Structure formats: C-alpha cells, structure tokens
Amino acid sequence: MTIAVTGATGQLGRLVIEGLKEKGAEAVALVRDPAKADGMGVPARKADYDQPDTLEPALEGVDTLLLISGSEIGQRARQHKAVIDAAKTAGVKRIVYTSLLNAPTSTLSLADEHRATEAMLADSGLSVTLLRNGWYTENYTGSVPPAVANGAFVGSAGDGRISSATREDFAAAAVEALTGTGHEGQTYELAGDESYTLSELAAEISAQTGKDIPYADMPPAEYAKILESIGLPAGLAAALASFDAEAAKGVLYSEDKTLSKLIGRPTTPLSKSVAAALA
Incomplete structure (x- = not known):
C-alpha cells in the first residue's frame, strides 16, 4: 500500500x-x-x-x-x-x-x-x-526564549485552559491512522492529556530557568501590536491575537483522551516541551 x-x-x-x-x-x-x-x-x-x-x-x-x-x-x-x-x-x-x-x-x-x-x-x-x-504546544513554546529574554510571557488568553499536544504526538496519531486498522470512516477529536493556562506555562518557565517570568495578559488589539512590532504581518498578528482571545473562552480546552489512546502512550508533558524550548 x-x-x-x-x-x-x-x-x-x-x-x-x-x-x-x-x-x-x-x-x-x-x-x-x-x-x-x-x-x-x-x-x-x-x-x-x-x-x-x-x-x-x-x-x-x-x-x-x-x-x-x-x-x-x-x-x-x-x-x-x-x-x-x-x-x-x-x-x-x-x-x-x-x-x-x-x-x-x-x-x-x-x-x-x-x-x-x-x-x-x-x-x-x-x-x-x-x-x-488540537493546538500544537509549539504554538506557545516557540515564545519561550523571547519570554525569558524580555522577562515576561505575553498573550491574550486570560485564564483559558489549553489542552495542547506536540507535533510529535499528532504525527504519531497520523501514522497510526494511516497504517493501523479500524480507522476508516472515523473522526477523532485529538487533544493533550493535560491542560494549562498561560500563567501556568509562565510558572513552568520560571521554575526551569530560576527566573521570575510572569504572564502578562493584555487586550487582543494590544497584543497584536506587540506581534507586529517584532516583525509579523498585521493580518497574521491580528489572527494570532484572536486565537488567544478565543482560548480565553475555553475553545482550546478538551477533556478528550482519544489522542493518547490512539498513540498508545501519554501525550508529551508541558514540562518536557518547555525544557526542549529552553534547550
């Protein structure tokens, strides 16, 4: 095949x-x-x-x-x-x-x-x-190095919980769906086993670096301007800020554990993803 x-x-x-x-x-x-x-x-x-x-x-x-x-x-x-x-x-x-x-x-x-x-x-x-x-953990951990450099992790997700998983996790699910049996005609809702807020992400960064890296929550329009200031196109900056605004409403949260069942192991912990980003 x-x-x-x-x-x-x-x-x-x-x-x-x-x-x-x-x-x-x-x-x-x-x-x-x-x-x-x-x-x-x-x-x-x-x-x-x-x-x-x-x-x-x-x-x-x-x-x-x-x-x-x-x-x-x-x-x-x-x-x-x-x-x-x-x-x-x-x-x-x-x-x-x-x-x-x-x-x-x-x-x-x-x-x-x-x-x-x-x-x-x-x-x-x-x-x-x-x-x-679901959301890729890397969508957020890609901002870990600049957060450490600037002394804060910024965003617009408020206290919304995020059930992300890594690209490696989602790739493993795709490989299983492509090569395993019984997946024809199926629809799988895929999310990480654990969830976190951006404040908790910032706390994890702080714990691993030994530095105080707070989460700075801001209105989406203000966050979009910051993203533009670091070189992102205006349309992309606005889109990313809007994703955070929806995350604040719980759109990126799920209790579904289908992903870990599909790949036969727990999804990658946030702590491991933060460590990889810092490395």
Whole structure:
C-alpha cells in the first residue's frame, strides 16, 4: 500500500514521514519543491496546491493520502478542493485529513476552512478519516526564549485552559491512522492529556530557568501590536491575537483522551516541551 503525505517537508509532515519509515510503510512525499525533500529517504513528487495539473500525476498509484491542511489561511479550502478532486481522479481510495479540534462548533477563525474541507470530503465518495487536531504546544513554546529574554510571557488568553499536544504526538496519531486498522470512516477529536493556562506555562518557565517570568495578559488589539512590532504581518498578528482571545473562552480546552489512546502512550508533558524550548 502506497501512502502519500502532502506538505511532507513541513514540520508535521517530516515527522509523519519518519514515522511511516519506522513502520516500514511505502511512503511518498508530496511537495512543492522535490529538491527540499532530499535526504528524507522516500520518493518525492512535485505537488503544488496552486498548480492543479501537478496533483493528479503526483497521486498516481497512491492508495491512501494524508492531506495535511495547508498553511495559507484564506486559501486552504480552494487548495484542498484541488487535492481532493485530483485524488478522486487518480484513484486514491482513502484520505486522512488533519482538521481542527471540535471543527463543527469551534469559534476559531481557522474553523471555517476546516468545516468546508470536511464537507468536501464527505461528498467525495472516498473513505475518510478525520484527525481533528488540537493546538500544537509549539504554538506557545516557540515564545519561550523571547519570554525569558524580555522577562515576561505575553498573550491574550486570560485564564483559558489549553489542552495542547506536540507535533510529535499528532504525527504519531497520523501514522497510526494511516497504517493501523479500524480507522476508516472515523473522526477523532485529538487533544493533550493535560491542560494549562498561560500563567501556568509562565510558572513552568520560571521554575526551569530560576527566573521570575510572569504572564502578562493584555487586550487582543494590544497584543497584536506587540506581534507586529517584532516583525509579523498585521493580518497574521491580528489572527494570532484572536486565537488567544478565543482560548480565553475555553475553545482550546478538551477533556478528550482519544489522542493518547490512539498513540498508545501519554501525550508529551508541558514540562518536557518547555525544557526542549529552553534547550
């Protein structure tokens, strides 16, 4: 069985490819630039969401496709449709899609494109597995070094609890869904075993560094301005601040333990992720 992975040179895609190799699966990397897949140890095929004519040839002979949601917010529904259409034409039998935690009801601005993609998959006639991924821990731990440098962890999530997991955790779930049995037609809500507030994250950073790193909560508009000041585009800064504002309402929290059951181990503790970020 040939398994193809879109966005295979991305942070999640690379981990999935490594996991598939460890399982001995026949994996194919679908990438915009095959040269960037050098050294991955699997065949690479050019597959550009914005060049639909590249998609069907890239999917030739593929049995199962992991469609990792695209990174271009606002373009993803169109891009995903091109992949789904090409998969149907190429004879792909099953698509595993990385969606969003509680996609049907989520108030995150990201959710609309995931809902649209899930609807397209439902109408495709293909076997589908939905991996509704929660928040990546790295979305927050990426800010650990600047927090230490500046003496505070800033955000707009208030006291909202966040049930995140690492990319490694979500990649392991994808590998199981792609290679294991009984996952066809399933929808999995995936979240970390533990939850935390950003104040608790700041306390963990403080404990590991021996420095006082408080959490500074601020209005989303103010937080967006700070993100802009460090070089983020205005649209992205506003989006990130809005995600925090929704997190304050509990949108990133879940008590579901499906992820750890699926991967056969506890999800990565926050303390370990903080240590990795500090290293």
